[in-house]
Amino acid sequence: MEKNSQNNTDSSLRRISRRNVLKAAGIGGAGMLLGASGIGSFLTSTGNSMTKDETDNNFIPFYGKHQSGIITDMQDHIYFVSLEVTAESRQDLIKLFKDWTNAAAALTEGKGVGEASGKSYLPPKDTGEAAGLSPSNLTITFGVGPGLFVKDGRDRFGLQRKRPKELKDLPLFPLDSLDEKWTGGDICIQACADDLQVAFHAVRNLVRIARGKAVIHWAQTGFQRTKQADLKKETPRNLFGFKDGTVNPDLHNQKELNEQVWVQPEDGTSWLAGGSYMVVRRIQMYIEVWDRSSLRDQEATFGRLRESGAPLGQKHEFDKADYQKKDENSEPVIPMNSHMRLAHGKGQNQILRRSYSYTDGMDPDTGSLDAGLLFICFQRNPDKQFIPMQERLAKQDKLNEYTVHKGSALFACLPGTHKGGYIGETLFS
């Protein structure tokens, strides 16, 4: 496991062999023998899910210095839930995180939750719909929201003095149209996988484990084009048809990640060092309105070309944007109110965007499709990164004509843990 403590910064780790999977699961030869002698269902479930060759490289270790699901290459699907804690004691809460940690570690290995009891008079421990499925690159990421520290003036779990000053409700931005039903939460679970059933199974079982201790406050699924559908492995397109995710911190540059993504020990909240702040915004996109705007307008909105994804004034997607460049009328080629220019700002503070598209059937109020972006970004300090950026966007972004922010939440994603430890340990100790 020590080898994996870097988590998945090193992409070679993702090409893990079946043997390593078993090792990672803490099952050596003796464990295998135990399994073979009929104790537990470990072998059966592992055998089912991991014997196939193609599954050898779709396992992402749960344990590590950082939680997975942050700088992990994006999977095809997300199942996100925000929970409200109903447990009343600190002990119950700690127990919950311990149970979650064990379950999440098993789930990411493609195993079920708990040992199969085989007792017909009891409900099975695992709900079963992922039996035989590969891990599908499942990652499970836990975050804690401001409400875990103080709620309605109450310090329910003796955590108040541990609350970092950055962890508070996000300010209301101009044009925000937030709905309580998609806002806030005490704890979040982000499950991402290349298969929606695998992601759902993970969330379902984790929520089940939390029964009596936490309830769902809101939930949202999201998707992007699947890897099978995109043979050229291009940047995925959002529901406005534009490549989305071009400019992001370099996931292989440790220095940049430490500057922009991971909370550092010197940031004032030692229990969160190695964690990251996660902003979630449920942004509805008026796709009908967008569909009747001209290509020119669309490209001016983002500051990029639709087809290639290149910045206006350039040829290729990854060409550097030239914000100084003027056209023949001495107007900036990349409009002042374009999304990219405003988001970029002076270019010092970045965010790690990891958003998914969503659709939720019909908007009952308008009869149009309810579709949009489950915007997710990670950062070291929201006060310096997301908040000033969103302030600029909310005031001037041309994109605002086509979008509306309906949901919002801020969580502190906890640092990772090692086998034998648990997620949240640094917070509670």
Added chain:
Amino acid sequence: MQKLKMAAAILMSTSLLFGCSNSDNSTSAQKEKEKLPVKEGSEKLDEVALKYREYALSEIEAFVKETETFTSAVKTGDIEGAKETYAPARMHYERAEPIAEVFGDLDPKIDAREGDVPEKEWTGYHRIEKGLWIENTTKGYEQYAEQLMKDVNLLRAKVETVDVTPELLITGAVDLLNEVSTSKVTGEEDRYSHTDLYDFAANVQGAEKIYLLLKPSLMEKDQALSEDIQKQFNSVFGLLEQHKIGEGYKAYTELTKPEVKQLSQSIDALAEPLSQIGVVTEET
């Protein structure tokens, strides 16, 4: 609840046949027992089953009595009297539901909701409920009152024959809460009178009775589980308490959406540990 609970039905079917063909029930129950392999602790569980049988019978007894009051109010045209007794009477039925609904033919006659059965065959409590609350009359409902009383009396007679097994208890407890989750929480049960909270409370009370009877065995097997169940029962009852007015409950339509959600989630929080109650049958 109009549906015959398959699990219970299967569990019960042998003993039912026995019960119907044999007027001496105690011997049939004994014969049944002799066939089972003797498990450790199973005697204690059989005792619990007997106690539960007593409880269910007394609830059905009370149900008969209050149905008498209800149906005579309907027959004498006392609308207010009928309305007043409707929900409290039903509570006895809802508490004893694991036993009462074993009779797949009677349950729909007594408790079917509109649309559950063809209009022509629709009788029972909910038929009269519609008359009382929607048409605000008892006229034309006398025959339904008459029939209901007959069916309830028949139920009383048949219930005697039920052989209550530990398995029935174990599935029954969670089934009661599943009832709440699938039809009470949605406000579909008493859609004209909106007295769903009475049924809700009665189902939970019925489940608690089973838990309390099994509690000594459960404490031996898994004390933490038992304590968790108790805690969750307390929190459901605490919520119900908030919706009480005098002896009765608020109309379901007076609950806000968040209140309904909270009730529903509290049932889930209770039913999850309660579904583990089967550990009491585990051999030690």
